[in-house]
Amino acid sequence: MRKVLFLFFSLFCCTCLWAQKKVKAAGIGNGITYGAEIANREKESYPVCLQVSDLYTDNMVLQRDTPLKIHGKANAGEPVSVSVAHQKITVRADDNGCWSVQLMPLQAGGPYTLSISTGKQTLSYKNVLIGEVWLCSGQSNMEFMLKQAATAQTDVSEANDDKLRLFDMKARWRTDAVAWDASVLDSLNHLQYYANTEWVECSPKTVADFSAVAYYFGKMLHDSLQVPVGLICNAIGGSPTEAWVGRKALEYEFPAIMRDWLKNDFVQKWVHGRAALNIKLTTDKLQRHPYEPCYLFESGIVPLDRYPIKGVIWYQGESNAHNYEAHEKLFRLLVGSWRENWNDPDLPFYYVQLSSIDRPSWPWFRDSQRRLMDAIPHTGMAVSSDYGDSLDVHPKNKRPIGERLAHWALNRTYDKKQVVPSGPLFRSVDFREDVAYVSFDYADGLHTADGRPIREFEIAETEGVYYPAKAEVVGNQVKVYSDRVKHPCHVRYAWRPFTRANLVNSQSLPASTFRSR
Numbered sequence: 001m002r003k004v005l006f007l008f009f010s011l012f013c014c015t016c017l018w019a020q021k022k023v024k025a026a027g028i029g030n031g032i033t034y035g036a037e038i039a040n041r042e043k044e045s046y047p048v049c050l051q052v053s054d055l056y057t058d059n060m061v062l063q064r065d066t067p068l069k070i071h072g073k074a075n076a077g078e079p080v081s082v083s084v085a086h087q088k089i090t091v092r093a094d095d096n097g098c099w100s101v102q103l104m105p106l107q108a109g110g111p112y113t114l115s116i117s118t119g120k121q122t123l124s125y126k127n128v129l130i131g132e133v134w135l136c137s138g139q140s141n142m143e144f145m146l147k148q149a150a151t152a153q154t155d156v157s158e159a160n161d162d163k164l165r166l167f168d169m170k171a172r173w174r175t176d177a178v179a180w181d182a183s184v185l186d187s188l189n190h191l192q193y194y195a196n197t198e199w200v201e202c203s204p205k206t207v208a209d210f211s212a213v214a215y216y217f218g219k220m221l222h223d224s225l226q227v228p229v230g231l232i233c234n235a236i237g238g239s240p241t242e243a244w245v246g247r248k249a250l251e252y253e254f255p256a257i258m259r260d261w262l263k264n265d266f267v268q269k270w271v272h273g274r275a276a277l278n279i280k281l282t283t284d285k286l287q288r289h290p291y292e293p294c295y296l297f298e299s300g301i302v303p304l305d306r307y308p309i310k311g312v313i314w315y316q317g318e319s320n321a322h323n324y325e326a327h328e329k330l331f332r333l334l335v336g337s338w339r340e341n342w343n344d345p346d347l348p349f350y351y352v353q354l355s356s357i358d359r360p361s362w363p364w365f366r367d368s369q370r371r372l373m374d375a376i377p378h379t380g381m382a383v384s385s386d387y388g389d390s391l392d393v394h395p396k397n398k399r400p401i402g403e404r405l406a407h408w409a410l411n412r413t414y415d416k417k418q419v420v421p422s423g424p425l426f427r428s429v430d431f432r433e434d435v436a437y438v439s440f441d442y443a444d445g446l447h448t449a450d451g452r453p454i455r456e457f458e459i460a461e462t463e464g465v466y467y468p469a470k471a472e473v474v475g476n477q478v479k480v481y482s483d484r485v486k487h488p489c490h491v492r493y494a495w496r497p498f499t500r501a502n503l504v505n506s507q508s509l510p511a512s513t514f515r516s517r
Helices: 002-022 182-189 212-225 247-253 269-278 295-304 324-341 362-375 399-413
Strands: 037-039 061-063 068-073 079-084 087-092 098-103 109-117 122-138 161-168 200-202 229-233 311-315 349-352 379-382 425-432 435-441 457-460 466-468 470-474 477-481 490-493
Touching (some): 079 098, 122 212, 212 229, 212 311, 295 324, 324 349, 362 425, 379 399, 435 490
Parallel strands (some): 122 229, 122 311, 161 229
Antiparallel strands (some): 079 109, 161 200, 425 435, 435 477, 457 490, 470 477
């Protein structure tokens, strides 16, 4: 009797899902899988019960060299067969209709057809490649489109690469300075924020609106590794770090940021000001917004359904730069909650240090980002301050930034030790009477980017009272001194919101802002 009830319940759920498919609202993770060829449709009224993540579409890339877990829903007790690249596994859906298979690791290659079948229904995905899959996330500088980049005129027209695949998750409503209507507000409360999308091959037509940083990163990986590369981008302009952190992490580790978040001092004033305007017309006291703590994790990470990825690249921080200490805690929680979500404690996470702009808090924030590399394992930071704009928070030269992220991935994730991952990173300082000798990691071939004397070193005897200093390369160190400081105890570099600092290494990669302690 119990089994009969379960079967009846499963059939009822599937009938509801079939009805939902007819009126499905746009948004990833909000309904039945689309983009697949559904066979065995003799009866149009038969409820479509077989489903997997919306990331499964034609042209997708599956992660190579790792056991591949594919899971979904079907009728309770129904057999489900999954086949791809000479592998076929059959399992039976449990009493709740859940099923899962684990494929043996696949080598890079393709194209293949991935088939998922119950006997009554088949989902068939074509032109599937096996390669490297990376998630590209953050706020507007990751969202910044290739067609907007400084070198777009050349790069877009040359972007024909059928081995580079793009899954572009765009917001259905941008957080512009407008008040959203009731239908938008209702959709937000149902986490229906992202528009439908599907995997596409990289071409001038498909890449123009895709993330510039992500494209340059993926292109360098593909050129270097000579395997297919898949890029998933879900970046949202203006989004603060807390919106991307899992609820459990915030509730246990940082509950204060969740309380009355539209007036909370931990949340940047611009963030809750824009959110308040967007939801101005709501009558719901619990109205949700993309900038709300946890919202983008719930609407943009959870629906990815743990799709196997190799790692993450991240460009965000502008909306948290007012409080670097809060960000330090939030960023740890973000990385931790994503690693927990993918059940991978070593998931690579490479991020961009904020660039240069005339905002007072940014040197402190950049230095905080530098120190986070030591606090969080399997991370790396791409310096971008040399390509900043004093007036524009969206610098247009994105190619070097994407490629610097790729340097980290090639060196650390793919063990290409010949690739230098970073410019000079502060390691230590040795104070000898009236001189400071500064040591760096990745310091081979120290010189200046413009051939002029080293700029923007400062030293101090008392913290907070710094004086401009002369600096010169001595071996793999920098000697720093000033006639005004007889017994230096502190040194810092590029400590300006908009910096023209010019120290680089043999690969012309720039040194990071730093302050000794």
